[in-house]
Amino acid sequence: MFNKILIANRGEIACRIIKTAKKMGVLTVAVYSDADKESLHVHMADEAIYIGPSPSRESYLLGDKVIAAAIKTGAQAIHPGYGFLSENADFCRACAEQNITFIGPPVGAIEAMGSKSAAKNIMEKANVPLVPGYHGDDQSSAIIKQAADDMGYPVLLKATAGGGGKGMRQVWSEEEFAEGLAAAKREAMSSFGDDTMLVEKYLTQPRHVEIQVFCDNHQNAVYLFERDCSVQRRHQKVIEEAPAFGMSEELRAKMGESAIKSAQAIGYQGAGTVEFLLDVDGSFYFMEMNTRLQVEHPVTEMISGQDLVEWQLRVAAGEMLPKTQQQLVLNGHAFEARIYAEDPDNDFLPATGKLSLLQTPIESEHVRIDTGVRQGDEVSVFYDPMIAKLIVWDESREKALKRLSKALSEYRINGVTTNIDFLYNLATSKPFIEEDIDTSFIEKNNDLIF
Numbered sequence: 001m002f003n004k005i006l007i008a009n010r011g012e013i014a015c016r017i018i019k020t021a022k023k024m025g026v027l028t029v030a031v032y033s034d035a036d037k038e039s040l041h042v043h044m045a046d047e048a049i050y051i052g053p054s055p056s057r058e059s060y061l062l063g064d065k066v067i068a069a070a071i072k073t074g075a076q077a078i079h080p081g082y083g084f085l086s087e088n089a090d091f092c093r094a095c096a097e098q099n100i101t102f103i104g105p106p107v108g109a110i111e112a113m114g115s116k117s118a119a120k121n122i123m124e125k126a127n128v129p130l131v132p133g134y135h136g137d138d139q140s141s142a143i144i145k146q147a148a149d150d151m152g153y154p155v156l157l158k159a160t161a162g163g164g165g166k167g168m169r170q171v172w173s174e175e176e177f178a179e180g181l182a183a184a185k186r187e188a189m190s191s192f193g194d195d196t197m198l199v200e201k202y203l204t205q206p207r208h209v210e211i212q213v214f215c216d217n218h219q220n221a222v223y224l225f226e227r228d229c230s231v232q233r234r235h236q237k238v239i240e241e242a243p244a245f246g247m248s249e250e251l252r253a254k255m256g257e258s259a260i261k262s263a264q265a266i267g268y269q270g271a272g273t274v275e276f277l278l279d280v281d282g283s284f285y286f287m288e289m290n291t292r293l294q295v296e297h298p299v300t301e302m303i304s305g306q307d308l309v310e311w312q313l314r315v316a317a318g319e320m321l322p323k324t325q326q327q328l329v330l331n332g333h334a335f336e337a338r339i340y341a342e343d344p345d346n347d348f349l350p351a352t353g354k355l356s357l358l359q360t361p362i363e364s365e366h367v368r369i370d371t372g373v374r375q376g377d378e379v380s381v382f383y384d385p386m387i388a389k390l391i392v393w394d395e396s397r398e399k400a401l402k403r404l405s406k407a408l409s410e411y412r413i414n415g416v417t418t419n420i421d422f423l424y425n426l427a428t429s430k431p432f433i434e435e436d437i438d439t440s441f442i443e444k445n446n447d448l449i450f
């Protein structure tokens with residue numbers, strides 16, 4: 001096991017990683033920007049290194065500075081968390097050049113999944129089911145449109161370099177196609193500097209069901225069940241749960257095996273998530289693979305009893321996976337609600353300010369809070385305005401959901417506007433309780449939630 005690791009991240013995920021490292025007796029190095037001088041992750045770590053001004057482009061995104069900090073402190077490995085450098089192949093390569101272990105997959109796997117169309121080509125060859133569509137190299141508008149016409153509308157245009165729901169556009173008819181393509185390309189170019197597009201059949205009532213996979217470098221691979229992340233706003237997850245409701249053992253095993261096949265097709269190692277769309281008829285289709293620890297990983301930890309960060313560290317250090325597929329047992333039901341500083345009444349505009357009051361539900365075996373802030377801290381303009389992840393567990397979905405609404409009602413935050421009432425309304429709404437959920441849930445139930 002490593003003696004010392006550096007965490008190339010901030011906020012809740014940096015704190016989350018430090019907790020596990022501490023438990024394992026591994027020393028930690030934090031990095032921080034101007035805005036984070038007094039941040040919780042800096043206080044929790046054994047050492048902290050300043051890496052630059054507040055904007056992430058001048059600090060957390062600078063691989064060279066992060067690596068220099070690791071060298072200076074003698075850290076043997078770097079955990080990138082999620083976001084920032086976590087899926088940056090150049091950074092992963094630069095770590096290797098300095099003999100620092102990147103706690104994540106091999107660089108080839110990051111590259112293979114970096115483009116949605118390249119990923120689809122690989123999965124097609126590995127016989128993983130794909131949403132019908134076109135993801136070819138010929139980018140002429142006529143070819144893309146022909147593919148859309150042949151499939152029939154609605155279709156979904158996606159930037160192959162896309163992420164975070166950007167560069168995506170639904171097109172409902174042939175007449176709208178030209179305009180939709182132009183708009184999607186514009187957004188893709190400005191967000192990713194690349195306007196290569198693919199087109200897919202747009203499923204109107206799918207669920208987003210993703211499988212947590214883990215591979216070691218001794219040929220072992222397992223899946224740690226699934227998460228349902230269908231409740232989304234602008235293609236961003238709002239509440240996640242595990243397991244997905246209504247999953248038969250048979251479907252779970254089929255999706256799990258497909259996910260392992262996807263991971264093995266790219267020589268995967270470490271923690272990864274294979275995202276699928278699950279259609280009403282039980283068909284499922286590969287969407288993409290995220291080559292990092294996901295924001296929503298805690299719900300998987302709650303139902304599996306495993307510490308995924310510990311697994312990451314063990315695998316990165318060359319150990320075997322801690323459990324075999326047969327040894328993994330799914331127990332109970334978990335939800336995660338993402339508590340954000342944002343204003344639901346004003347188009348979810350990010351909110352900033354000082355957390356003058358931060359009163360949280362009491363943590364227990366049923367309630368877990370992953371956060372990077374304390375009362376008195378500032379939510380700044382520089383980073384993602386997530387305040388905390390509230391995670392609850394109980395034996396059944398019904399009981400866990402009661403825990404969720406109770407915990408949400410116990411939260412008190414003053415000083416910044418939050419989405420807590422919005423989350424509460426969502427969690428207590430009839431269709432959510434009754435599992436009448438697909439990816440259009442928020443749009444469809446607007447009047448119940450707002």
Ligand code: ADP
Nearest residue numbers: 156162163164165166200201202203208235439
């Ligand atoms: P991003 O990488 O930008 O997050 P994804 O490809 O992961 O984009 O898709 C994000 C979300 O968009 C999915 O969770 C799902 O809700 C929706 N989505 C993606 N593809 C389709 C599709 N073919 N039909 C319907 N919805 C889709």
